Amino acid sequence: MMKNAVEVRGLTVVRGRTTVLDGLDLVIGGGVTGLLGPSGCGKTTLMRALVGVQQVRSGTVTVFGEPAGTPPLRDRVGYVTQAASVYDDLTVSENLRFFAQVLGVGPEEVERSAAAVDLTPHLGQVVGTMSGGQRSRVSLAVALLKHPDLLVLDEPTVGLDPVLRQELWGLFHRLADAGAAVLVSSHVMDEAERCDRLLLMRSGEVIADGTPDEIRERTGAADIEGAFLAVVGGGAPQ
Amino acid sequence: MSPRVLLAVATRVLIQIRRDHRTLVMLLVLPCLLTTLLWWMLVDLPGETFDRLGPGLLALFPFIVMFLVTSVTTLRERSSGTLERLLAMPMGKLDFLLGYAVAFGLVAAVQSVLTVAVSVALLDLDVAGPVWLLTLVAVVDAILGTALGLFVSAFAGTEFQAVQFMPLVVIPQLLLCGLFVPRDALPTALGAVSDVLPLSYAVDAMTHLVTSTSTSEVWSDLGVVLAFTLAGLGLGAATLRRRTA
Numbered sequence: 001m002m003k004n005a006v007e008v009r010g011l012t013v014v015r016g017r018t019t020v021l022d023g024l025d026l027v028i029g030g031g032v033t034g035l036l037g038p039s040g041c042g043k044t045t046l047m048r049a050l051v052g053v054q055q056v057r058s059g060t061v062t063v064f065g066e067p068a069g070t071p072p073l074r075d076r077v078g079y080v081t082q083a084a085s086v087y088d089d090l091t092v093s094e095n096l097r098f099f100a101q102v103l104g105v106g107p108e109e110v111e112r113s114a115a116a117v118d119l120t121p122h123l124g125q126v127v128g129t130m131s132g133g134q135r136s137r138v139s140l141a142v143a144l145l146k147h148p149d150l151l152v153l154d155e156p157t158v159g160l161d162p163v164l165r166q167e168l169w170g171l172f173h174r175l176a177d178a179g180a181a182v183l184v185s186s187h188v189m190d191e192a193e194r195c196d197r198l199l200l201m202r203s204g205e206v207i208a209d210g211t212p213d214e215i216r217e218r219t220g221a222a223d224i225e226g227a228f229l230a231v232v233g234g235g236a237p238q
Numbered sequence: 239m240s241p242r243v244l245l246a247v248a249t250r251v252l253i254q255i256r257r258d259h260r261t262l263v264m265l266l267v268l269p270c271l272l273t274t275l276l277w278w279m280l281v282d283l284p285g286e287t288f289d290r291l292g293p294g295l296l297a298l299f300p301f302i303v304m305f306l307v308t309s310v311t312t313l314r315e316r317s318s319g320t321l322e323r324l325l326a327m328p329m330g331k332l333d334f335l336l337g338y339a340v341a342f343g344l345v346a347a348v349q350s351v352l353t354v355a356v357s358v359a360l361l362d363l364d365v366a367g368p369v370w371l372l373t374l375v376a377v378v379d380a381i382l383g384t385a386l387g388l389f390v391s392a393f394a395g396t397e398f399q400a401v402q403f404m405p406l407v408v409i410p411q412l413l414l415c416g417l418f419v420p421r422d423a424l425p426t427a428l429g430a431v432s433d434v435l436p437l438s439y440a441v442d443a444m445t446h447l448v449t450s451t452s453t454s455e456v457w458s459d460l461g462v463v464l465a466f467t468l469a470g471l472g473l474g475a476a477t478l479r480r481r482t483a
Contacts, residue, residue, distance in 0.1 A: 015483055016483075051326050052326065052480065052481065053322050053325065053326055053480060053481055053482065054481060054482070055481045055482060055483050056481075069326070069480060069481065071328065074326060074327055074328040074329075075327075075328055077326070079323065079326050081319045081322070081323065083318070083319055084319075085318060085319035085320045085322065085323040086320065087250070087254065087318075087320060088318075089254050089257050089258060090250070090253060090254060090257070094250070094253055098246055098249075098250040099327070101242060101243070101245075101246035101249075102243050102246050102247075102324065102327055102328070102329055103327060103328065104242065104328070126257070142323070
């Protein structure tokens with residue numbers, strides 16, 4: 001088991017006039033951690049802070065002992081945004097080759113990443129002509145190019161069919177087994193069961209933290225969706 | 239700074255342009271057609287009018303085209319999230335900016351060679367100075383356009399806004415660069431404004447090349463344009479923020 005990958009202390013983020021995160025404390029370790037909560041609860045903002053692209057009002061975010069976003073981490077953290085951040089006018093392999101060059105990894109990693117997200121048959125296809133699910137897989141493949149130690153995935157399975165979702169969750173677990181810390185956000189509660197650990201968020205606060213079993217037990221709910229509603233309804237942070 | 243990353247950005251931008259056939263044709267053919275149009279307009283007028291106006295046009299095209307292309311493409315990088323992703327990777331801001339400058343500089347070089355070739359070979363533009371220097375000035379103009387385009391893209395929220403920076407940044411320079419009224423005949427205040435606009439020096443350099451064989455003034459004008467370009471790239475780098483709100 002790895003040491004804490006991420007430590008967040010007193011993180012406050014203000015966007016415009018809204019305080020999105022207000023003094024958040026959080027620790028994320030190895031394995032697959034699910035970040036769940038309704039749209040607008042601050043999942044993306046938290047993830048952006050971990051990657052170091054979010055302006056922060058106060059507090060600290062430490063990743064592998066370094067302040068988030070500092071140069072030594074840029075090699076070690078893979079980040080997949082909600083919208084596919086790839087070039088629509090390039091083919092899959094042109095996209096991957098470009099990012100591989102930026103990251104300084106060899107062309108063999110391009111093949112491996114494409115295979116990992118099941119895109120090998122589409123390497124020559126222009127990304128703009130692909131479906132939403134395929135495009136987000138290209139975006140994911142980019143994040144896998146350099147075997148990141150921390151993988152931050154913002155709703156990576158949105159718009160994917162069940163078979164593919166199952167495959168991707170399998171991939172996340174294989175990456176975690178290989179030693180990476182994987183943080184996956186989702187607003188689909190049935191995906192929660194697939195996580196080693198869950199963080200339920202609401203209005204910028206973590207309202208529950210534990211394994212899926214623990215959270216269900218604590219709330220007496222049959223599934224995570226029920227547990228979430230129970231925690232939200234009870235209002236008491238656990 | 240890393241040459242590997244710079245080269246990666248430049249290559250990627252060139253592949254993108256190559257894939258977009260319509261843009262490629264417009265970049266390369268349109269300046270030739272417009273130069274020909276100007277020549278045709280002036281063909282029946284007495285005097286060497288095309289020799290007077292043509293050089294200015296050779297300075298204008300690469301500047302305007304690259305300004306537009308760059309401001310829109312960079313904005314696209316900002317809004318599609320690819321810029322954010324790149325800045326979260328081990329990429330220097332200068333690698334990104336210079337990568338763009340190199341790619342568009344190359345396109346501008348091809349564009350200028352074509353336009354200069356059409357002007358000199360087909361339209362009988364009389365160039366007293368060396369023709370290669372004419373091309374070099376055009377390339378530096380193009381990179382100036384790239385630098386300013388990168389800079390203003392930071393202030394545009396949408397591609398629609400980005401396009402509207404053209405009248406703001408380009409047209410005053412176009413009016414005051416000496417093409418319509420010789421710069422020394424402008425009212426004092428406007429003359430002073432004209433003296434601090436980079437395009438004035440680009441047009442001066444072109445005009446000088448056409449009318450005279452001496453090149454020292456061309457080099458000093460080129461130096462001024464280059465200084466503006468570097469300042470533009472510096473400002474552009476300052477607007478690339480790894481952390482955004």
